[in-house]
């Protein structure tokens with residue numbers, strides 16, 4: 001521990017407490033189709049928002065997360081299940097395996113010197129992966145952003161609208177996308193994606 | 205639909221990601237206690253409504269959530285340029 005004083009809220013559910021994902025009540029299951037699209041929730045993830053000057057954050061992030069710092073707009077750096085995304089000139093979104101969330105938060109707080117904010121927003125958003133040959137077709141029906149690989153290559157991160165909601169999209173591969181969605185819009189986006197993917201089929 | 209270049213994301217995006225946010229470059233009187241009622245009233249309430257070139261602010265509401273400046277023609281809707289908060293438009297002195 002450094003001289004910083006701070007309170008960390010442990011958001012992992014205890015044995016007694018029951019934590020549900022925002023998608024607990026949605027319709028799941030496969031829809032038969034020729035080239036089914038995978039729509040899969042990744043709920044065991046810790047989300048940390050970092051706000052502040054890039055010069056204050058860069059070295060600490062590199063040290064704690066063992067990742068390069070994405071200082072260019074719309075870029076990201078990832079390793080295994082850890083990822084940091086550029087969101088805005090003074091905002092980054094870090095995701096780590098759920099069980100590591102508070103230890104990573106503590107390590108970042110210890111490593112960063114200066115006026116920054118680190119907020120655990122794991123309870124406020126969730127992640128959905130969209131996979132398959134027609135994943136980009138589903139996005140083309142849902143967002144005004146040009147998701148062609150020339151404009152949206154692997155590793156690029158954009159914040160835009162999906163249907164009527166805000167979403168952070170990262171391309172993981174040619175046929176794989178990660179959507180970070182808000183808790184309160186999660187069931188709406190889930191239903192929208194299943195509807196948009198129905199013509200191709202869904203691996204739910 | 206307008207296509208607007210966000211100077212922070214450094215990309216041109218669809219209008220639906222943005223919100224209009226009023227006239228740009230409105231300077232707050234440096235000493236509100238001693239400025240006249242007319243100056244204060246002008247600062248608070250009076251806005252330009254030109255037919256043609258207009259300096260305005262937009263916010264990239266569904267993107268990076270930053271405010272920035274836009275020079276836009278209110279007749280043709282053409283966006284002449286966009287630039288960062290705190291800067292002046294290119295071509296001005």
Ligand SMILES: [Zn+2]
Pocket residue numbers: 210211212213214264267268269270
């Ligand atoms: Zn932007």
